[in-house]
Amino acid sequence: MVFPGSAHLDDPGPEEPVEDWGSGDWGPPEDLGPEESAPSDWETAQWAAGGGERPKTAEEALNRIFGYDAFRGEQQSIIDHVVSGGDALVLMPTGGGKSLCYQIPALVRDGVGVVVSPLIALMQDQVDALTALGVRAGFLNSTQDFEERRVVEAQFLSGELDLLYLAPERLKVESTVQLLQRGTISLFAIDEAHCVAQWGHDFRPDYLALSALHERWPTVPRIALTATATRTTHTEIATRLKLEDAKHFVASFDRPNIQYRIEQKNEPRKQLLDLLRSEHAGDAGIVYCLSRASVEKTAEFLVANGIEAVPYHAGLDARTRATNQSRFLREDGLVVVATIAFGMGIDKPDVRFVAHLDLPKSVEGYYQETGRAGRDGLPSTAWLAYGLQDVVQQRKMIDTSEGDDAHRRRLATHLEAMLALCETVECRRVQLLKYFGQDSTACGNCDTCLTPPESWDGTVAAQKLLSTVFRLDRERRQKFGAGQAVDILLGRKTAKVIQHDHDTLSVFGIGAELNESQWRGVVRQLLAQGLLAVQGDYGTLVLTEGSAEVLGRRREVVLRRERERPARAARTRSSSSSARKAEPVDLPAEAVPVFEQLRAWRAATAKEQGVPAYVIFHDATLREIAARAPSTLAELSAVNGVGENKLAKYGQQILDTLNA
Structure with a gap:
């Protein structure tokens, strides 16, 4: 049985207040029928049986x-x-x-x-x-x-x-x-x-x-x-x-139907495209980006690669925002690429994935945003691409943010909790729920459970990196970020290394045991653990109080080593459906065509009335109808999600569709 209310009007919640809402151009959907536009017509239209x-x-x-x-x-x-x-x-x-x-x-x-x-x-x-x-x-x-x-x-x-x-x-x-x-x-x-x-x-x-x-x-x-x-x-x-x-x-904060996955950034748009093609072809979803420019470029990239996508951010005019939001609510399989201004009150139950191409500012924000996936209780994906530059950028934003020291400390606390979630070698869900004060056991349905990462003693690697940063930090007039430190450790004689005589440093070339990606991972994790910090507009690496403990051999450093993940097979497709390519789950094979017929009827009805499809019925209800195949209104009334008003309004249409 579907959880009562799980696919109804439960608002997911608002986002960080960085974008503008309530433009004034949002009006009633067009072409509403008399029952939708005149809810005061109580005696003739509402609660007929009551x-x-x-x-x-x-x-x-x-x-x-x-x-x-x-x-x-x-x-x-x-x-x-x-x-x-x-x-x-x-x-x-x-x-x-x-x-x-x-x-x-x-x-x-x-x-x-x-x-x-x-x-x-x-x-x-x-x-x-x-x-x-x-x-x-x-x-x-x-x-x-x-x-x-x-x-x-x-x-x-x-x-x-x-x-x-x-x-x-x-x-x-x-x-x-x-x-x-x-x-x-x-x-x-x-x-x-x-x-x-x-x-x-x-x-x-x-x-x-x-x-x-x-x-x-x-x-x-x-x-x-x-x-x-x-x-x-x-x-x-x-x-x-x-x-x-x-x-x-x-109540419990657990959303067991959502699979949480966090990957190292490596051409994130291509990683996203692979996710959509292999696992979520034809699915509705939300992609979050930090900047408006990234939203536009990502939406254009997806469209160019055959994914139907629209942008959403406060830089767009109000009518375009309203149109794109309305399309997302009313159409099947549309992807919205957005800043975190998008998502407030989105009741769409069949959002099958939420992807982040940039690191969220807090676990609370991340939980809110990923929670927009799978409101109908069906399997859904929360996917995040995360890299070194995310950490540097977020640290810099905190250092330059408006407000007093207490405000910056609060932002830093939020970020540290988010980094801990990203870097954990334990179950993601356990870490997420712990943040909200809830104990749990390993879920078996997140990336760290399905393909457990290894942890390794990174103390020596940390000492090498911190020693390099210490030597660069002595050149007070120069600003050097992670790239210069990695080049020195790998013994690369780049123009910048030679220009500053960094090939003469004692640490030059001492890090050949790791490749560039691995060293950048070390930098990222030391930043996450507070053993390194960034300063200024150039992302200059500087030591912290914790750095001295590592260099003085008074503290061990445990780091995370990612395992190669096997390629995922594409989900089963239903060639008979253009509205939804992914086959519905938990349905007997003979009920799948019936479900698609019901979806087609619902789409036409929703379009005629100018309302989102889920306002008519949710997928969960249509799946149950397809599986039960009721032949009378009485049998149909026993289906979860079919109340008296909807039975009176749509019951005969559903029976006609089933008999077509």
């Missing part, structure tokens, strides 16, 4: 509206607590069904559930997805004109909404506060609650004002939710939102 009545219990809402017959994990405990009027702080991974934890209480309690979310550009899609389920939802944000806002406000005041989405900055507007005071509020849901924490990876000042909600509405329960929070961030969220006395629910 007679327009609210569900009386959480179980009724789960089954009748969302189409599932059981909760999982602590979902029911959370929901029951909020329904009874209690405050809650929920830490649950992306794809874990967080949104059900406030959507269902909002449906059961009297009044309107107010959801505070930073996802301005995607609120329309969130509302469309709820409307398709038969839920009365609306939003208020800066993308609407006066008349659109007036309609939503009237729906709120007349009790015609169950959920109202607001951006946090709207609560600074007195007219919005007055509006809320005139209506009946069932609960406040604070999504992406880590935005309130300065220790977290995406601090947003607007979230600080949310601490006043309980002062204005002391009897309205609050539920704050986030997918990523260390113990420090968790504590800060509770303090800043004044939720110390709330009940805290912490």
Whole structure:
């Protein structure tokens, strides 16, 4: 059975605040049918079998509206607590069904559930997805004109909404506060609650004002939710939102369907292309790059090599960004190459891979971004190409960042944790979960488990490198980076080596036992361990306090040696499908063509209604339909993800498709 909520409206969360969101050009999808554009038409379009009545219990809402017959994990405990009027702080991974934890209480309690979310550009899609389920939802944000806002406000005041989405900055507007005071509020849901924490990876000042909600509405329960929070961030969220006395629910951060893999950089775009061709042909995915220029070049490279890809970054005009984002949500098999500005609130469940061509700034950011893969619970890949220049660049960015020493120390702590994840010889998942305070055992499904790297005593190699840096550092007027040190160790008489008489140094040529790639790996790992540092715009290598311990033979250095990984076979292809080349997993062979027929019907229906395909049904639901082959509406209603509204709206079409 599919985990209830795992393929629904659970927002993955925001990113580092380096790009611009909410341009104002994001409007409702075109060509919406009357049911999608007029959610207030409650009597004729919504909850037909329920007679327009609210569900009386959480179980009724789960089954009748969302189409599932059981909760999982602590979902029911959370929901029951909020329904009874209690405050809650929920830490649950992306794809874990967080949104059900406030959507269902909002449906059961009297009044309107107010959801505070930073996802301005995607609120329309969130509302469309709820409307398709038969839920009365609306939003208020800066993308609407006066008349659109007036309609939503009237729906709120007349009790015609169950959920109202607001951006946090709207609560600074007195007219919005007055509006809320005139209506009946069932609960406040604070999504992406880590935005309130300065220790977290995406601090947003607007979230600080949310601490006043309980002062204005002391009897309205609050539920704050986030997918990523260390113990420090968790504590800060509770303090800043004044939720110390709330009940805290912490679910496992493990995403067992995601395979984490980190490779040494060696022409990363070609490495990416090999990954897509061999393992993810025809799959939807996200590729993250650090700079806008890299985004553009990578997208162009993929297109030139036959991969359908589009760029996304804040340097593009708002309409292009909105178009590319909309295409990603609505089309099968499209790759988005983006800065970390992309991904907030992306509910697309069938993202099969997330790739990073540059080192993320923190484990929290990495976990957020990779968590956008495999929201439907199917096998997915989180792939990262990582090299020496990433370490040098990130260290330099920290040294030159705005803010005080405490801020730079915080950034350095985040980076060191990310480097530890990259350099570990142990299970990646164990290291990742440990960062969030969760103990686990080796997963058997990450690169270090599948092809374990060797560790070796790198003390002598470290001493040779540090001795070289020490001698270069004596030339105060010159700036030398890793390349010069490696050339000296390998005994290369380059023009720069000869120019500075570095071929006369005692360390010249003493490193012939390693090749250039291996020496650069030593540099990278010493930087990661804090035994080397970089300074200035040129990435000059300098010694640290720890360097003296190694040179003085008071500290051993253990390094990681990568093993050659065997070539991976391409996944089985389905030649009958142009929409998806990779054969669906966990389906009997005879059900695969049926699944493809259902996907084709869903694609046409979604295009006609102007909504993402997953708003109609998720792949997990279509796979179950294909496997069960129901012949009646009653049999179809037993499929997970088929609630009453969707059964009434699409049931006969599905049966006709199965019989075609």
